[in-house]
Amino acid sequence: xxxxxxxxxxxxxxxxxxxxxxxxxxxxxxxxxxxxxxxxxxxxxxxxxxxxxxxxxxxxxxxxxxxxxxxxxxxxxxxxxxxxxxxxxxxxxxxxxxxxxxxxxxxxxxxxxxxxxxxxxxxxxxxxxxxxxxxxxxxxxxxxxxx
Numbered sequence: 001x002x003x004x005x006x007x008x009x010x011x012x013x014x015x016x017x018x019x020x021x022x023x024x025x026x027x028x029x030x031x032x033x034x035x036x037x038x039x040x041x042x043x044x045x046x047x048x049x050x051x052x053x054x055x056x057x058x059x060x061x062x063x064x065x066x067x068x069x070x071x072x073x074x075x076x077x078x079x080x081x082x083x084x085x086x087x088x089x090x091x092x093x094x095x096x097x098x099x100x101x102x103x104x105x106x107x108x109x110x111x112x113x114x115x116x117x118x119x120x121x122x123x124x125x126x127x128x129x130x131x132x133x134x135x136x137x138x139x140x141x142x143x144x145x146x147x
Contacts (some may be wrong), residue, residue, distance in 0.1 A: 005071045009087045010062060014098035015040075023086060027106060033083050035110030036077060037117035041101030042095050051136040055095045056144060061129040062091075072123050080116040082107050089130060100132075 011019075020040070027033060046053045073085060084106040094100045103120050107113040124130075132144035 003042065006066050006089075007073070008061065008066065008070055009084075009089050010066075011088050011090045013090060013092050014094045015090060015100065015102050016027065017086055017099070019088075020099075020102055020104075023104060030083060030106070033106045034110060035113045036106045037099065037110070037113040038105070039091075039103040039117055039121050040099050041048075042099050043096045045096040046134070048134070048136075048142070051140065053096060053134045054137045055093050055135045056100065056132040057093050057135060058089070058091050058100065058130060058132050058133070060089070060091060065128045065130055068128055069124070072120065074124065076120060078103050079119075080105075080107065081109075081114045082112060082116050085120070087124065089124070091122075093135075105112065105114045120147055 016088065026034070027036065043056050045057050052075070069087060076082065084104070086102070086104040088102040090100040101121070103124070105113045105115055105117040105120070107116070133141050134144045135141050
């Protein structure tokens with residue numbers, strides 16, 4: 001049996017709007033798709049102790065994260081009648097206002113795409129070994145807590 005290649009979800013730096021637009025445009029040839037759902041995670045300038053976040057530096061235990069994401073991907077495809085699923089997570093420095101997470105699901109009908117997209121985002125946040133270090137405008141740093 002041929003082993004399936006594990007998809008790399010990681011992107012160095014911010015995810016560009018042009019990358020997202022191109023990704024969406026490539027799906028116009030798949031005529032069986034009736035609905036897409038997408039989630040875009042953006043770095044916000046939270047204020048903590050009077051200091052504003054200027055960027056987040058993302059790190060991950062990449063090998064484990066990719067294996068876990070492949071397991072999530074398999075489970076989602078079994079649970080939801082999806083046609084396509086794409087997940088991209090930034091590594092490295094992402095400034096406030098820039099995109100750090102892109103989840104894109106497609107199905108024949110909107111409900112499956114929406115439900116799968118939401119489940120992927122929640123599971124990715126809870127289960128994958130990905131961390132963000134908040135960098136403040138004054139140069140100080142702290143590890144981000146997922147809420």
